[in-house]
Amino acid sequence: MKKGDYGDESVFYNSKYQRWQGVAAMAIGLAVSVYLFANVFSVYTGPIPNGNPGIGDITFIVGFVLTGVLYYAFQTMTGNQATAAGKAGSRAA
Numbered sequence: 001m002k003k004g005d006y007g008d009e010s011v012f013y014n015s016k017y018q019r020w021q022g023v024a025a026m027a028i029g030l031a032v033s034v035y036l037f038a039n040v041f042s043v044y045t046g047p048i049p050n051g052n053p054g055i056g057d058i059t060f061i062v063g064f065v066l067t068g069v070l071y072y073a074f075q076t077m078t079g080n081q082a083t084a085a086g087k088a089g090s091r092a093a
Contacts, residue, residue, distance in 0.1 A: 021071055021074035021075055021078065022071060024070070024074065025067045025068075025070035025071040025074060026067050028066075028067075028070055029063045029064075029066040029067030029070060030063055030067075032062075032063075032066060033059045033060075033062040033063030033066060034046070034059055034063070036048050036062070037049060037055075037057070037058050037059045037062045038057065038059050039055075039056055039057035039059070040057070046059075
């Protein structure tokens with residue numbers, strides 16, 4: 001429908017648009033959720049399911065929520081770093 005014009009593709013090649021917030025949030029969320037909440041009986045049981053066996057393995061839920069919260073916190077701390085053209089989503093300058 002756009003006939004090949006998808007806006008400004010320079011954001012894919014410009015290194016100032018490489019974001020660290022998502023990677024950092026995912027790594028921290030994964031490490032914390034697996035360490036605290038994993039419940040794989042023969043491999044590893046985290047401290048929270050070990051003390052409360054009724055909880056079960058809620059690693060995915062905790063990791064998902066924690067990653068989202070961390071990403072939001074990282075975004076608010078660094079502020080919006082998009083340029084005017086990036087905000088417009090097109091070739092506007």
